[in-house]
Amino acid sequence: MNTIHGATRPLGLGVTRPADVGVLVAAGVAAVGTDLAVRSGVAGLAGSLLVVAVVVGLLAGRRVAGTEAACVVAAAVPFGVFLSVRVSPWLLPLDIMAVAGLLLLGASLSGGGRLFDLPVPSLAVRALHAGAHGLAAPAFMAAPLGRRRPVAFLAGAGLALPLLVVLGLLLASADAVFAGFFTWWASPEDVIVHAVLLGVGMWGMAGLLRLSSAEPAPAPPELPYRLGHVEATVVVGSLVALFSAFAVAQVIAAAGGAGRVLDTAGLTYAEYARQGFFQLLAVAAITLVALVGLRAVTDLRDPSPRLRFTVLGEVAIVLTLVILAVALRRLGLYTQAYGLTMLRLFSLVFALWIAAVLVLAGAALAGVAAGRAWFTGAALVAGLALLLGLNVLNPEAVVARHNVERAARQLPVDPVYLGELSDDAVPALVAALPRLREPERTAVLDAICAGDRSPFDGWAAANTSRRRATDARQRVCGPGGVRR
Numbered sequence: 001m002n003t004i005h006g007a008t009r010p011l012g013l014g015v016t017r018p019a020d021v022g023v024l025v026a027a028g029v030a031a032v033g034t035d036l037a038v039r040s041g042v043a044g045l046a047g048s049l050l051v052v053a054v055v056v057g058l059l060a061g062r063r064v065a066g067t068e069a070a071c072v073v074a075a076a077v078p079f080g081v082f083l084s085v086r087v088s089p090w091l092l093p094l095d096i097m098a099v100a101g102l103l104l105l106g107a108s109l110s111g112g113g114r115l116f117d118l119p120v121p122s123l124a125v126r127a128l129h130a131g132a133h134g135l136a137a138p139a140f141m142a143a144p145l146g147r148r149r150p151v152a153f154l155a156g157a158g159l160a161l162p163l164l165v166v167l168g169l170l171l172a173s174a175d176a177v178f179a180g181f182f183t184w185w186a187s188p189e190d191v192i193v194h195a196v197l198l199g200v201g202m203w204g205m206a207g208l209l210r211l212s213s214a215e216p217a218p219a220p221p222e223l224p225y226r227l228g229h230v231e232a233t234v235v236v237g238s239l240v241a242l243f244s245a246f247a248v249a250q251v252i253a254a255a256g257g258a259g260r261v262l263d264t265a266g267l268t269y270a271e272y273a274r275q276g277f278f279q280l281l282a283v284a285a286i287t288l289v290a291l292v293g294l295r296a297v298t299d300l301r302d303p304s305p306r307l308r309f310t311v312l313g314e315v316a317i318v319l320t321l322v323i324l325a326v327a328l329r330r331l332g333l334y335t336q337a338y339g340l341t342m343l344r345l346f347s348l349v350f351a352l353w354i355a356a357v358l359v360l361a362g363a364a365l366a367g368v369a370a371g372r373a374w375f376t377g378a379a380l381v382a383g384l385a386l387l388l389g390l391n392v393l394n395p396e397a398v399v400a401r402h403n404v405e406r407a408a409r410q411l412p413v414d415p416v417y418l419g420e421l422s423d424d425a426v427p428a429l430v431a432a433l434p435r436l437r438e439p440e441r442t443a444v445l446d447a448i449c450a451g452d453r454s455p456f457d458g459w460a461a462a463n464t465s466r467r468r469a470t471d472a473r474q475r476v477c478g479p480g481g482v483r484r
Contacts, residue, residue, distance in 0.1 A: 013215070015140065015213045015215070016213060017063065018143055019140050019206075019210070026058075026205055029057065029205075030050070030057060030202060030204065030205030033049060033053050034201025035197040035198050035201060037049075039193075039197070041461055042083060043086070043463055045084045045459060045462040045463070048082075048084040051079070052080060054103060055074060055077055057209070058106070058107065061209065063212040063213050065212075066109065068109060068114055069110040072115060073103060073107065075384070076098070076103050079095045079099050079387070080099050084462065085391070086464075087454075087466060088395065088396050088465075091387075091391060098384060098387055104130050105126075108217060111211075111212075111215060113216070113217070114377075115381075116372055117377075118376050119296070120296065123376060129211075129214070134210075134211070137204075137207035138206065140206055140209070140213075223297060226298060228299060229308070232294050233305070236309065236312040240315050243316065243319035243322070247322055277347070278347070280323050280326060280327035281327050281351055284355075288358055288361060291313055291316060291365075295313065295365060317365070318362075320358055321359075324351055324354060331347060339413055339414065340398075341399065342399055349386055353382060356382045396421045396422055397424060397427070397428040400421060404429070407440055410437075415439075415440045415444045416447070419448065423454075423463075423468075426448060426469035427471075429472075448477065449476070449477035
């Protein structure tokens with residue numbers, strides 16, 4: 001237990017700086033921004049402005065201490081900007097998760113710690129620490145009002161409300177534009193939705209501000225039991241043996257020596273090569289988690305067992321990279337045979353991320369920068385870099401162009417799937433229409449012209465992809481989506 005500002009609190013749950021009026025202002029701005037962004041579909045200008053407002057609210061109040069913590073918070077801005085650039089349902093949830101994760105991590109690092117000194121147990125403790133401060137956010141936000149001010153504030157609000165209602169009704173009857181500001185309050189359901197969204201935005205911002213003002217998160221507890229080096233060696237050695245057998249199987253198959261086995265299974269070599277991508281990807285991911293987890297819980301203080309574990313671990317990582325290479329080869333054959341889809345493209349990106357993390361794990365296991373717990377932070381940065389690259393590349397347009405190239409070479413494509421892509425792909429599809437042959441051209445054009453129109457409008461829902469898709473449709477579709 002410890003004492004912060006005269007109150008006794010559990011370790012890590014106190015604050016080093018109490019709330020002030022700036023907290024109320026920032027929470028109010030975030031509340032209005034959240035309400036506007038969600039009602040505009042998130043993927044719009046209001047969503048981007050909300051992220052920028054939250055970042056500014058955290059940094060301008062100087063509650064985020066330390067350059068590294070401030071940089072982590074500011075790193076949320078590029079992903080927030082892409083909320084008003086892309087509309088792909090494959091990207092939008094990932095961008096939102098990246099924004100939320102960076103804001104929480106940056107606010108947590110304000111109390112101490114560095115991005116490249118965060119082992120997994122420390123991240124878990126910080127997540128619990130952030131959750132506890134989030135629950136305490138309303139009390140933190142109410143502190144600037146003092147003990148008597150809430151009563152006075154409510155009394156003043158009660159006196160002001162009748163006056164505002166009378167004057168507001170008079171002004172609304174005198175000006176139709178002004179009256180339009182309040183039409184959304186007509187429905188009781190709307191009132192409830194607005195109230196919930198305002199509350200969520202205010203609570204979330206207050207939680208981030210409290211977390212950035214919090215005491216340092218406590219250190220993770222020591223493990224009550226560590227795995228012996230013999231047990232860990234058996235596990236890693238078994239993985240090496242299993243993966244070695246798989247590598248031999250790939251050599252035999254590539255040399256044409258698996259004909260009888262394939263005949264027995266009723267598979268052609270092409271079918272054999274195309275099967276199993278997701279299973280191989282799962283093997284690589286599980287192996288990565290197992291190796292990192294074993295390294296964290298194994299007692300390797302003695303040099304000889306540590307060297308043996310390191311050698312076996314490095315061999316296992318190399319063989320896992322071989323498995324990933326086989327998986328990527330099979331994914332390439334899938335794509336060659338059936339075309340590119342968003343699932344296949346994102347599977348490729350995920351496989352590349354797993355490969356990068358495996359290389360990082362190999363470097364950490366070899367003792368690179370052994371005095372720091374940099375692996376987890378480096379893996380997170382690699383994932384964020386890939387996500388940012390996807391936003392820049394526009395993956396749905398990549399899929400559209402790839403399949404159009406297939407159609408131009410008279411290879412089979414699925415025009416129905418192309419028509420199901422979001423507005424991110426529409427300009428690329430419209431530009432490619434002259435290269436498509438019938439009946440694919442007609443099917444794609446019909447899908448473009450009959451594409452779903454966004455239910456959101458106004459400046460808050462402004463989005464670059466939607467605008468470009470609308471312009472592209474106008475060039476090839478008539479009024480109301482009727483094909484020209």
